[in-house]
Amino acid sequence: MHYEILKFSVKGDHSGSLVALEKGADFPFEINRVYYIWGTEKNIVRGRHAHKKLEQVVVCTAGSCDFILDNGAQKETIHLSSPSEGLHIKQNVWREFTNFSTDCVVMVLASEHYNETDYIRDYDEFLKGK
Numbered sequence: 001m002h003y004e005i006l007k008f009s010v011k012g013d014h015s016g017s018l019v020a021l022e023k024g025a026d027f028p029f030e031i032n033r034v035y036y037i038w039g040t041e042k043n044i045v046r047g048r049h050a051h052k053k054l055e056q057v058v059v060c061t062a063g064s065c066d067f068i069l070d071n072g073a074q075k076e077t078i079h080l081s082s083p084s085e086g087l088h089i090k091q092n093v094w095r096e097f098t099n100f101s102t103d104c105v106v107m108v109l110a111s112e113h114y115n116e117t118d119y120i121r122d123y124d125e126f127l128k129g130k
């Protein structure tokens with residue numbers, strides 16, 4: 001499978017909820033970068049690329065959006081709407097994301113520093129590498 005859904009352990013009581021993500025048992029790789037995205041209009045399509053080496057865990061910390069993942073043979077749409085789960089996208093998966101709610105905040109935990117040479121932005125090139 002080219003992705004998996006991680007279910008995080010939630011500490012919660014009357015004061016609210018908390019998720020802690022630590023390297024090791026809780027998390028599939030060492031985190032080298034965190035970024036987050038918000039203020040994207042509903043019908044905008046972001047992404048449209050794959051990564052050679054980078055793995056990421058995507059968490060919709062507020063609101064919701066859809067990730068469309070394509071491994072070259074099949075496509076799946078994953079609706080993210082909970083801060084208690086993460087979408088682990090492995091290497092060499094074409095991703096697009098769209099259908100943003102107005103309050104959507106997407107936090108991404110990445111295995112590598114930002115590196116434009118890791119991106120495959122041409123779909124035909126992506127398919128050739130399969």
Ligand code: T46
Pocket residue numbers: 033035037046047048056058095108114
């Ligand atoms: C991914 C999806 C889920 C940086 O300067 N540093 C960074 O760490 C990132 C991620 C981006 N940027 C710059 C590069 C562009 O000038 O921010 C601008 C927007 O980046 P991009 O068009 O790549 O954004 P998305 O939303 O299409 O894709 C991002 C990640 O780049 C990508 O790895 O998987 O989110």
